[in-house]
Amino acid sequence: MKILILTNEYPPNVYGGAGVHVEYLVRELARADASSSIQVLCFGDQEMDGSNLRVRGVDRIMQSPDTELRYPELQNTLVRQLSMIGCADAADIIHCHTWYTHLAGCLLKQLLGGRLVLTTHSLEPHRPWKAEQLGPAYNASSWMEETAYRNCDGVIAVSKSMKEDVRRLYKVQEERIGIIHNGIDATEYRPRTEPEVLPRYGINPQKPYILFVGRMTRQKGILHLINSVPYCSADVQMVLCAGAADTKEMEAEIFSRVEEVRRESRKEIVWVPQIVPKPDIFALYSLAELFVCPSVYEPFGIINLESMACGTPVVASKVGGIPEIVVDGETGLLVPFDPENTDRFSRDLASAIDSLLASPERLAAMGRKSRERVKRYFSWQSIARQTWEFYRRLAS
Structure with missing residues (x-):
């Protein structure tokens, strides 16, 4: 079987969960079926040839000698997708990841005759804050997404909640949707004890810390977490590994709020604005007392x-697919999010953090159960097998 995978993110250009998903899924798909051929087209200058895996980046961007581009991100995305069309080999399955490749997927379905598959990493109607980043181009990204769902042959939803959203928003028939969770490489992501890593990022190794890792976007709820700091009674460092801001205005807003909370509460907030390389992020996860995921949409x-996977329990918002990962009271705590009462959410985050930090034995038990759950239910090998089964059902 010939598989064509279209994605904006692919190593080394990975900045979000969709990119992580594609990286590991492609690796395991290629390993699981050596008789197949897989072509990956992505944004960038990547180039790799393996026995049954070929990767090509498209980095062509739009040039306007006379004036500035009015919608630069949208226009460059469109140019790259048109480049993908010219680079694509024949395929039985055309598998798109995120709206950045949906137009190319729809056109290639017509040109190549393959079956079009979409993995639902997010849905534009649930991300209205993207209008801050894209302006009117947000309407275009939403239209491209809807068009792809209207024309696809199959959808892979990464959670039960996403399956229901796809059915409700785009009227996709239930039999065309499969639920295949994201996965994790538990041999790579595992507990590490490397305290020498911490000072590189301004973290005091002699003092406990809680950790946030994510993009600077309203979706990830970072401002709600920062606002929770004054309500936390525990004497800990709050470490924010937060890079890749949606907009310069968003970055400035977060920086301003961090400085304000530091000044008013005298609590320690360590902001790490750069992307932390994998060997170091493993240590940051492992050495944290707990991890906080305050996303408002996930x-x-x-x-x-x-x-x-690194043995660190989680305090997370009870939204989207998170309850399918974090078992409340067993591998962490879930905090309901009400967009009409965000101050209550920040207070509840602080309360959950304090309650776990007050019980080291409970924290340790949750950490052990967290790793056990990940190893049992979320291996990439299993996700790849399920994906191959989905492809074969669709192709037949």
């Missing part, structure tokens, strides 16, 4: 798997 939340 189709799955692969970041929680990363923390749990």
